[in-house]
Amino acid sequence: MTVVHEVLRSGDERVSARAAELYRRELDTLVERTPASAMLYERARRSMPLGVASSFQAAEPHPVYLSRGNGAEVWDVDGQRYVDFHNGFGSMAVGHTHPAVTAAIERAARRGTHFAVTTEAAVEWAEELCRRFGVDQIRFTNSGTEATMDAVRLARAATGRDEVVKVEGSYHGHHDAVMFSVAPSLQLVAATDDTGRQPPASLGIPAVLSALTHAVAFNDLAALEAVLAERAGRVACVILEPVMMNIGIALPRPGDLEGVRRLCSAHGVVLVFDEVKTGATIAAGGATERYGVQADVVCLAKSISGGVPAGAVGGRQDLMGLIGNGVAQQGTFNGNPLAAAAGLAALTEVLTPDAYAHFDRLGRRLAAGCRAAVAESGIRAHVVDLGCKGCVSYRREPLVDYRSFLDTDPVLFNASWAWMVNRGIFMTPGNEEQWTLSVQHEDRHIDRFVEVFAGFCAAVAG
Ligand SMILES: Cc1ncc(COP(=O)(O)O)c(C=O)c1O
Numbered sequence: 001m002t003v004v005h006e007v008l009r010s011g012d013e014r015v016s017a018r019a020a021e022l023y024r025r026e027l028d029t030l031v032e033r034t035p036a037s038a039m040l041y042e043r044a045r046r047s048m049p050l051g052v053a054s055s056f057q058a059a060e061p062h063p064v065y066l067s068r069g070n071g072a073e074v075w076d077v078d079g080q081r082y083v084d085f086h087n088g089f090g091s092m093a094v095g096h097t098h099p100a101v102t103a104a105i106e107r108a109a110r111r112g113t114h115f116a117v118t119t120e121a122a123v124e125w126a127e128e129l130c131r132r133f134g135v136d137q138i139r140f141t142n143s144g145t146e147a148t149m150d151a152v153r154l155a156r157a158a159t160g161r162d163e164v165v166k167v168e169g170s171y172h173g174h175h176d177a178v179m180f181s182v183a184p185s186l187q188l189v190a191a192t193d194d195t196g197r198q199p200p201a202s203l204g205i206p207a208v209l210s211a212l213t214h215a216v217a218f219n220d221l222a223a224l225e226a227v228l229a230e231r232a233g234r235v236a237c238v239i240l241e242p243v244m245m246n247i248g249i250a251l252p253r254p255g256d257l258e259g260v261r262r263l264c265s266a267h268g269v270v271l272v273f274d275e276v277k278t279g280a281t282i283a284a285g286g287a288t289e290r291y292g293v294q295a296d297v298v299c300l301a302k303s304i305s306g307g308v309p310a311g312a313v314g315g316r317q318d319l320m321g322l323i324g325n326g327v328a329q330q331g332t333f334n335g336n337p338l339a340a341a342a343g344l345a346a347l348t349e350v351l352t353p354d355a356y357a358h359f360d361r362l363g364r365r366l367a368a369g370c371r372a373a374v375a376e377s378g379i380r381a382h383v384v385d386l387g388c389k390g391c392v393s394y395r396r397e398p399l400v401d402y403r404s405f406l407d408t409d410p411v412l413f414n415a416s417w418a419w420m421v422n423r424g425i426f427m428t429p430g431n432e433e434q435w436t437l438s439v440q441h442e443d444r445h446i447d448r449f450v451e452v453f454a455g456f457c458a459a460v461a462g
Pocket of ligand 1: 111142143144146148172174241246275276301302430441
């Protein structure tokens, strides 16, 4: 397979060089601005690998550690305030300390924080998720990782097959079955053969498992068709993010999700939508609702639970009925009362139809402002928005798959991230991420982002 690379024009090279210089300067500023974070980092490194609770939280030169949040804003341990567009990796569509969610958690806490017995709130929360995502039944988990792990197990049990097809360069959590072709290097991508198999993306995963997981490009129905035909009778499931969101944002081409649905049905393969990021953010019923394509199994987490750790796996009755009939799905904290209270309040009181209209309006405003700044400066970038998610990716043309993501300019992203964070815009440090808006974001927060971003574009364009 060939990897196509845009040849950098000399103007783009000058912009990249300026971005590298600007990044160095902004990192120096960041270090000066955040001495308390630097000290906490030194301390945290002694008790936690990389000084963080999850490797995704690590950052150069050190993480900016937060102490609190309120509404659309967060404060770091140095006492500096930011408008939050990171929003807990996309988990906080409700915003911070939302009165309805906080009240629900307080009420639940006073009644007992954990029983490991199902409460009525958990039942109501399950009913609301079934309604939103068009599934018959759901089971709760504690994370998106557990949700996709359970989905793969259900698919294997239902089909009696072992193999998994996923999308090249996609992340579905850190359990073994999906830790292949997560963020492969250019060299690895170029060396991948037509079976789409790759070595494990982490030490500690048996290499033999790479025989079970195949990767195909997003938006490439022909490749999917070929692998399903070649592996006929062996593939249990196709798992994909209906909108690919761990590379910035790649939208499905018109008809693509319908095509994936058709191919899975034709081959007796379980279709799993990983809606951990898209669920409850790009529409009430996530991509399932937005694109009108129904998967067999849906995986949820992040914004479905108002900022309390939780996930869910849901599907048709014939699949979910396997739980209790041979398929193991369990967990001490599944459906925990605090999570159920927060999730139910988030979905029924906060993330209402008005909230999704608000996301669409603010998202469009933010994207339009960023697009104008990009056009004015002439830097190579494009902007996408979808509900409360959106991003600037440093490539002129929209992304279609992981290989097009490899064509983005990480130097420009790094410089933009440091520039923004030094000016009070809190963003995720990684060009594979996107912004997440909350119901508590207002026009002034959006306008501040645009103002700071436009300053970056002008600075880097020279
Ligand atoms: C698409 C997708 N699936 C699954 C996961 C795993 O979720 P968690 O971090 O809750 O385990 C993530 C996490 O970022 C994700 O983005």
